Amino acid sequence: MKKIISFCLVLTSFMVSFGFVSCSRPKKDPNTITLWHWMTDRDKTFKELAAQYKELTGIDVQIELFAPSDSYTQKVVASAQAKILPDIYGVLDTKETFANFIKYGYIADLTQEFKKNDGEWEKELFTKALDANRFEPGNGYDVPPGIYGVPLDVTNIQMLYNKKLLKKAGYDAPPETYDEFLEMAKALKRIGVPGLVSGWGELWLADCFASNYAFNIMGEEKVMATYRGEVPYTDKDWVRVFQIFKDLVDGDVLVKGVVTKPNKEAEQDFALERAAFAFNGSWSVNVYKEINPDLEYGVILPPAISNKYPMRIWGGAGSNFVISNTSPNKEKAIAFVRWLTSQKQQAYLAEQTRNLPSNKKALSSISKVLEEFAQSMDNTTHPTIWPVNESPVVTEKYTKGLQSIIIGKKSPEEVAKEIQEVKEKEMEKEQRRK
Amino acid sequence: MSTNAAKTFNFSKLRYTLESFAFIFPAVSIFSIFYIFPFFYIFKLSLYEWNGLSPFMSFIGLENFIELMRDKIWWTSMWHACYITLIALTFQNMLAFGLALACDREIRLKKFYRVVFFLPPVLSEVVVGFIWRWVLNAGEQNGEPYGLLNFALMKSGLNHLITDWLSNPDTALTCIAIVHSWKGFGWGFIMLLAGLQTIDKQLYEAAKVDGANSWETFKNVTVPMMIPVILVVMILTVLGSMQVFVLILSMVGQGLEYEAEVPVTRILAAMTSSKQYGYACAMGVTFGAILIFISFSFKKISERMKQV
Amino acid sequence: MAKAKIPINRYQVFQSTKYLFIHIFLMSVAATCIFPLFWMVRSALMTKETIFIDKSLFPSALQWGNFVKAWIGGNFGTYFLNSLFYTFSVVVGIVIISSLAAYAFSRLRFPGKDFFFYMFVAAMMIPLPGSFVPLVVLMNKIGLVNTRLGYILCMINVGLSMSILLLKTFFDKMPSDLEDAARIDGCGKIRIWWNVALPLARPAIAVVVIFNSLNVWNEFILANLLLTDDSLMTLQTGLFKFQGPNLADYPVLMAGLTIAAIPIIIIYLFMQKHIIKGLSSGAVVG
Missing domain, CATH: 3.40.190.10 (Periplasmic binding protein-like II)
Known part of the structure; x- marks a missing residue:
């Protein structure tokens, strides 16, 4: 009995010290932004890109993956209630839930960003992909018109x-x-x-x-x-x-x-x-x-x-990222997503994960079968763009x-x-x- | 004198009570932090209509409960859970009892069996569902079934028995119940075996002296001695089977219309896909009340049987 | 002599056929129990080209490298340590807290005893899914979201009721002679609990240990909900993340699943002797 107890004590002290060591989390750093996603197949590529981005700008993007996707959805909804959403995340749900997230102030309006420089960003991306994130004037959800999300890829x-x-x-x-x-x-x-x-x-x-x-x-x-x-x-x-x-x-x-x-x-x-x-x-x-x-x-x-x-x-849009409206690092978060959807990064993502890019200019780097998929993009519709x-x-x-x-x-x-x-x-x- | 004694007595009694409370204090404080708040939250929400996100909730009184009483699908799902539980109570526990009886005697490989029968409970439900989907798969390639069970049926010439086990509403729920029982019988086996081993061997000797055959010994010695253990195993079986859902999701997903739904999957669906958070909470409260009722009536039965 | 031998032989024949049938019955059930584990290991040792084609029971070339691939590719090192840490802490916490409470419910007298006990029992029956949102809101309010401590406390809460119920029934059954003797010797309640009741309850504690280890080790929903940093995550959540990039690489996936199952089997192997003793000492007698 004594042996067991002393063994347990040693183990406990080891465990406690282990717990404390990794418990000392870094305080919120203005140069760190956090991203939550559910795409298990793209996690590695995202992390590679984040590392590149850090070298480029000095901004540290923490990529956190949650799987399975049901579990991710539950986490996002619960975190919204607790007001602990990250800087960048995605709403994996119906348009109505997306609209609710916007209405209750969890998502930033990106219209200004897209329209900047004569709509430079907007023009780069496929319209079909942006439509899922767009709310038209007079939409049935009572959301102020605008664009609220960034498509990462397109799919059909x-x-x-x-x-x-x-x-x-x-x-x-x-x-x-x-x-x-x-x-x-x-x-x-x-x-x-x-x-x-x-x-x-x-x-x-x-x-x-x-x-x-x-x-x-x-x-x-x-x-x-x-x-x-x-x-x-x-x-x-x-x-x-x-x-x-x-x-x-x-x-x-x-x-x-x-x-x-x-x-x-x-x-x-x-x-x-x-x-x-x-x-x-x-x-x-x-x-x-x-x-x-x-x-x-x-x-x-x-x-x-x-x-x-x-x-x-x-x-239309395959997966979208949104920016938290309450994030203190909104500017930096937007800059990162902007970078992620530019031609070079999109081409890299498409090549690594064999998805259709949301950036038009990155289309040249896809395989033949994917091209067949891409050809029917004009025939697409989606519940997220219905009135x-x-x-x-x-x-x-x-x-x-x-x-x-x-x-x-x-x-x-x-x-x-x-x-x-x-x-x-x-x-x-x-x-x-x- | 006497007043003095009463005072010290009261004081020591108070101290005793406080000390006793200290024993349950850690448990009660964790419980009240992590259970009471969520519980009251659920209870409160069951009286509201809410989509799970909006800052506005509208109070609707008992309307959720009234709707639930009329919800045919909810009661069907309740029946499904009861069906799984009934199969678990009979098939799973009889299997466990049979195996425990066989392992109770001096038999070779006893230790081996003891370890092996506990392997299914160790595996996670996701893995179990995945593996059984592969066994029960109904697919065909080049005209031959490749699911293990159908393949075996074909090889043994029982082609008429081949069916689409998990997508046929006549067989799906029974398959789920059997897999659930298979996963759970290890717990029953071990508890019953333990119970059997505590039976005083002298009772068997006495029965033998009285000239009882093995069936009579079983009926008159083993079963009466085992009743308390059997009852506890049954209560745990009911609790485990009524709340099964990960296994169902990994075996049939959201498929099969409402034929494989149980209360917990209904609660999840109301919360996530149809956004009726208040209604989901009303389901949770009702379901909890039913489970509490079942368990306490089991307890009452066990007390009655002990007296007899 | 010869006459007397025949009935004995007949008896022996009868006995051995009986045992043969018992063994056939036990073996066939045992086979279904071993099968999934065997299948997992077998699949883990194939290549992704052969896994869908090769129908032989034992693959010809064993790919042990899959286990290494899974361990490194799935970042299992961190997850594994985390899961061990959580399992250990939760189990220790539950054993101490629930045995204290169960001892009080069984042996001590205080007002509201039945109320508190039935409160714990009733809590077992409330289904979990409804409480996700309030739990996260609460954890955030008390600053425990995304901390090891928060997850551990939550998991202790999950296993508490069941453990108290099991231990209380055990204490109820235990003879109190030894405790009375200790009390006469002047021992306080805490000392009696620690020095007398706990050692006697060791077998029952084994039951609680195996039950809760299984629970914590296989849990992923609360871990995903309450933890955010990858460095805090558990093995089960790691397994789900691991599925994406290896969706088609079944052998590596199976290797990951096998790795995840091994520790819990080891815990069971260590504890099962105590379980038999524990339950036979009365832990299940309601």
């Missing part, structure tokens, strides 16, 4: 196809229409290749797929009208959107287990040629390259159902409804009815609030 989500598997099934070119796509999936099935894989165990990715077709079937106007409550979800166009998921199930197009698949696993499946098509974003280029460098694939828009309206894919957004409660019901079609529990009509019920309840609540 499209359909990918495996060239080798398609050839095996007798096709040289990817499908152009939705019917062709279903036809092709059938042919692939005959040679034992599943059709489409996607990480629909994550709600937003299924939402994105449905949204693409909603724009294609009924056009942007009608989608927005639905969100405003003017068109019901029981409208035949919406039922057609839900019907797509039924088609995919009936035609046995989806890989097994798609409804619980995390995107990480879906990426693995496509890279290992376990499905001929994938629905995924431009970030996946990096993953495929790592898992299977020989994978031959191309990028297409999801094949259109109707030719009344153009196919719209989700895209109205669906309430989160309805969105949850909507995405869960899509899943219930995939697992064969409900029909598209039933799902439409259920979503509409929730929508009406939400609108009633909204009325009462006013």
